[in-house]
Amino acid sequence: xxxxxxxxxxxxxxxxxxxxxxxxxxxxxxxxxxxxxxxxxxxxxxxxxxxxxxxxxxxxxxxxxxxxxxxxxxxxxxxxxxxxxxxxxxxxxxxxxxxxxxxxxxxxxxxxxxxxxxxxxxxxxxxxxxxxxxxxxxxxxxxxxxxxxxxxxxxxxxxxxxxxxxxxxxxxxxxxxxxxxxxxxxxxxxxxxxxxxxxxxxxxxxxxxxxxxxxxxxxxxxxxxxxxxxxxxxxxxxxxxxxxxxxxxxxxxxxxxxxxxxxxxxxxxxxxxxxxxxxxxxxxxxxxxxxxxxxxxxxxxxxxxxxxxxxxxxxxxxxxxxxxxxxxxxxxxxxxxxxxxxxxxxxxxxxxxxxxxxxxxxxxxxxxxxxxxxxxxxxxxxxxxxxxxxxxxxxxxxxxxxxxxxxxxxxxxxxxxxxxxxxxxxxxxxxxxxxxxxxxxxxxxxxxxxxxxxxxxxxxxxxxxxxxxxxxxxxxxxxxxxxxxxxxxxxxxxxxxxxxxxxxxxxxxxxxxxxxxxxxxxxxxxxxxxxxxxxxxx
Amino acid sequence: xxxxxxxxxxxxxxxxxxxxxxxxxxxxxxxxxxxxxxxxxxxxxxxxxxxxxxxxxxxxxxxxxxxxxxxxxxxxxxxxxxxxxxxxxxxxxxxxxxxxxxxxxxxxxxxxxxxxxxxxxxxxxxxxxxxxxxxxxxxxxxxxxxxxxxxxxxxxxxxxxxxxxxxxxxxxxxxxxxxxxxxxxxxxxxxxxxxxxxxxxxxxxxxxxxxxxxxxxxxxxxxxxxxxxxxxxxxxxxxxxxxxxxxxxxxxxxxxxxxxxxx
Numbered sequence: 001x002x003x004x005x006x007x008x009x010x011x012x013x014x015x016x017x018x019x020x021x022x023x024x025x026x027x028x029x030x031x032x033x034x035x036x037x038x039x040x041x042x043x044x045x046x047x048x049x050x051x052x053x054x055x056x057x058x059x060x061x062x063x064x065x066x067x068x069x070x071x072x073x074x075x076x077x078x079x080x081x082x083x084x085x086x087x088x089x090x091x092x093x094x095x096x097x098x099x100x101x102x103x104x105x106x107x108x109x110x111x112x113x114x115x116x117x118x119x120x121x122x123x124x125x126x127x128x129x130x131x132x133x134x135x136x137x138x139x140x141x142x143x144x145x146x147x148x149x150x151x152x153x154x155x156x157x158x159x160x161x162x163x164x165x166x167x168x169x170x171x172x173x174x175x176x177x178x179x180x181x182x183x184x185x186x187x188x189x190x191x192x193x194x195x196x197x198x199x200x201x202x203x204x205x206x207x208x209x210x211x212x213x214x215x216x217x218x219x220x221x222x223x224x225x226x227x228x229x230x231x232x233x234x235x236x237x238x239x240x241x242x243x244x245x246x247x248x249x250x251x252x253x254x255x256x257x258x259x260x261x262x263x264x265x266x267x268x269x270x271x272x273x274x275x276x277x278x279x280x281x282x283x284x285x286x287x288x289x290x291x292x293x294x295x296x297x298x299x300x301x302x303x304x305x306x307x308x309x310x311x312x313x314x315x316x317x318x319x320x321x322x323x324x325x326x327x328x329x330x331x332x333x334x335x336x337x338x339x340x341x342x343x344x345x346x347x348x349x350x351x352x353x354x355x356x357x358x359x360x361x362x363x364x365x366x367x368x369x370x371x372x373x374x375x376x377x378x379x380x381x382x383x384x385x386x387x388x389x390x391x392x393x394x395x396x397x398x399x400x401x402x403x404x405x406x407x408x409x410x411x412x413x414x415x416x417x418x419x420x421x422x423x424x425x426x427x428x429x430x431x432x433x434x435x436x437x438x439x440x441x442x443x444x445x446x447x448x449x450x451x452x453x454x455x456x457x458x459x460x461x462x463x464x465x466x467x468x469x470x471x472x473x474x475x476x477x478x479x480x481x482x483x484x485x486x487x488x489x490x491x492x493x494x495x496x497x498x499x500x501x502x503x504x505x506x507x508x509x510x511x512x513x514x515x516x517x518x519x520x521x522x523x524x525x526x527x528x529x530x531x532x533x534x535x536x537x538x
Numbered sequence: 539x540x541x542x543x544x545x546x547x548x549x550x551x552x553x554x555x556x557x558x559x560x561x562x563x564x565x566x567x568x569x570x571x572x573x574x575x576x577x578x579x580x581x582x583x584x585x586x587x588x589x590x591x592x593x594x595x596x597x598x599x600x601x602x603x604x605x606x607x608x609x610x611x612x613x614x615x616x617x618x619x620x621x622x623x624x625x626x627x628x629x630x631x632x633x634x635x636x637x638x639x640x641x642x643x644x645x646x647x648x649x650x651x652x653x654x655x656x657x658x659x660x661x662x663x664x665x666x667x668x669x670x671x672x673x674x675x676x677x678x679x680x681x682x683x684x685x686x687x688x689x690x691x692x693x694x695x696x697x698x699x700x701x702x703x704x705x706x707x708x709x710x711x712x713x714x715x716x717x718x719x720x721x722x723x724x725x726x727x728x729x730x731x732x733x734x735x736x737x738x739x740x741x742x743x744x745x746x747x748x749x750x751x752x753x754x755x756x757x758x759x760x761x762x763x764x765x766x767x768x769x770x771x772x773x774x775x776x777x778x779x780x781x782x783x784x785x786x787x788x789x790x791x792x793x794x795x796x797x798x799x800x801x
Contacts (some may be wrong), residue, residue, distance in 0.1 A: 031619060070621065132692060171764060173760070173763075173764070235709055235710070235713075239585070239704065239706035240704060240706070241704040241705045241706050241709040241757065241761070241763035242761075243760075243761055243765055379647075383589075384590070389588060390588070392579075392580065392585045392586075392706075393578065393579070393580065393586065393589060394555075394564065394578050394585070394586025394587060395586075395587075395588035395589050395591075396580075396589060396649070397578055397586075397588065398557070398561070398562055418771075423801070454749045454752075454753065456640060456702075457640070457705070459588065459591075459642075459643065460588075460590060460642070461642075462641070462642045503731060
């Protein structure tokens with residue numbers, strides 16, 4: 001069949017090959033926009049890869065933006081969006097940024113590295129995106145030098161400065177850390193910085209993380225869940241015997257799936273947090289602004305809308321999980337299973353080689369369908385992952401991708417989804433001898449965590465852990481949580497590279513390779529290509 | 539067996555994972571004999587062991603043929619839900635009590651390749667299974683407490699795996715305690731946590747770590763506060779560091795924390 005050449009998700013590396021194979025002329029460069037199917041014309045300057053904060057225009061209710069795997073589409077369920085009257089698009093702080101700065105429609109409501117780099121070139125590094133506070137490796141560095149923004153420009157990660165010891169939780173709980181933390185390596189200088197570092201007057205740990213997707217939030221926000229197994233909480237379902245965080249206004253228990261460290265339980269608190277830190281707002285947002293932001297965020301849907309074969313996922317006969325319309329119309333909180341509710345529904349219509357557009361399309365569809373089979377049914381040994389192997393399935397467990405990526409339509413975890421895959425903890429994190437990607441020159445900080453005697457140790461790394469992002473542990477203070485990150489959605493992936501919280505997988509191929517290496521999956525080249533193609537159409 | 543009934547098997551050992559063509563089995567070796575503990579299952583009624591950690595097994599002989607090459611063990615503590623599956627067409631026994639030990643032991647690393655002699659069927663396939671998943675049924679929440687006058691002091695008991703402060707299966711009792719306290723406008727709530735011990739089959743005593751009672755007390759205290767105890771109620775938190783007396787039969791019952799609610 002030779003279908004392994006159709007690896008649409010390997011952004012950059014294989015795009016040229018793909019284009020040759022299929023003869024596609026859909027796009028010439030990732031990130032450019034040409035929504036010629038959008039019925040409502042957008043204002044000049046907005047139908048582009050970048051929406052500038054404060055720009056005034058109407059966004060069409062349904063827009064598409066090209067990327068190297070086809071097109072990502074964004075659907076606003078409440079209709080066209082007037083950016084002039086929407087706080088999501090307003091520069092609400094002092095640095096010129098808005099929410100949209102890091103959650104761009106053309107990037108599937110996230111922010112691709114291609115977009116970041118292009119913005120750097122076009123603004124000569126002056127765009128508020130590169131604000132010193134977190135768009136550089138450290139605010140104390142000379143901001144006019146590209147090297148001071150290297151982590152954003154190389155990995156697409158922003159500095160997240162978290163107080164240490166942890167801040168008082170929204171419910172008033174004060175966290176007593178179970179471990180000490182030492183800065184072992186500090187390439188950015190920020191963790192040793194006299195003003196911003198761990199030993200400063202206002203001690204903070206700086207870690208570096210990708211922006212998460214702000215779309216399809218009915219599946220992950222505070223109101224997520226319920227239709228399969230009742231409302232969230234009060235207890236975490238992962239054998240942690242912990243009470244879930246609550247919305248301080250409504251008292252409802254949160255899914256704790258919004259942020260990568262689950263520190264803010266609601267969209268409103270997240271918006272306030274982001275405004276004060278990323279936007280450098282001098283004062284908290286008003287109730288009206290918060291309402292505007294949350295209202296907007298709650299009706300945005302984003303997903304890949306088409307592939308390089310001219311498949312339009314919004315058309316009849318397409319797999320029932322693809323495209324934004326299906327995301328809008330499907331139920332939230334449905335735990336996928338093997339019997340009646342597969343996580344991404346059915347790709348049966350793509351299994352056969354029949355096609356009206358030639359062999360390349362048929363082969364690609366068949367490859368995607370096989371990739372779904374790999375995702376859904378190909379067992380491997382899931383091993384040594386905290387909050388995965390520890391939740392009652394045993395270590396190791398012979399399971400599949402869908403064991404963790406189990407929430408129907410988005411592939412997050414149906415319960416609070418933080419886990420330690422090894423993306424930030426040694427020995428599995430990149431930058432170690434296990435990975436060729438970053439061996440040359442470490443660029444992320446490295447911390448040494450030493451668990452106190454009374455602490456329950458990390459289940460598979462013990463009492464001394466080396467990590468470049470302690471993840472959830474910076475909030476909970478627990479050794480058990482070191483390196484645990486809340487998993488993200490699997491939608492609109494092709495528009496949002498690179499992947500993992502630290503941007504360590506530059507494309508979908510690298511993402512699959514990490515799992516293949518980490519869990520010794522033994523994927524064949526065909527399986528790898530099929531899995532990449534499957535992920536590229538989500 | 540040092541005073542224990544002949545069918546008791548209490549021991550600490552490395553678990554062994556025996557793969558099959560379908561669902562893997564968990565085994566452990568003690569005194570030169572191989573015992574069957576259970577199959578890989580969902581995050582449900584029993585928790586399979588972890589390689590890289592020893593386990594404490596508290597059980598007794600289940601009778602019946604070997605499963606995956608091991609003599610099946612069981613216990614008087616019914617797993618809820620029971621691991622769904624069968625071995626050679628026979629239902630699986632209720633599993634023994636298995637506690638994953640707290641610290642890492644890298645010597646526990648035996649994964650045996652799939653053996654065609656073993657025919658295990660598990661309801662839980664490779665993907666999520668709503669029929670058996672604990673995710674569908676978050677940690678045990680007993681039936682809501684009946685609140686009928688006259689109000690009396692009530693004790694709610696949480697039990698634990700060995701050396702664990704996480705009441706993964708019984709945390710629902712803390713919610714019942716809080717709801718009862720609210721309903722009866724309780725004057726006081728007293729948390730008392732205990733440190734357990736287990737009499738092993740070789741006659742030795744396995745004691746929980748010295749701090750475990752305190753850790754349990756603190757965890758329960760945090761839990762009831764987060765669940766929202768009445769402001770006016772007096773909360774007292776105590777723990778008992780002296781290990782409980784062990785008998786090798788009902789030791790899991792004494793790894794506990796009690797919440798006494800007084801109206």
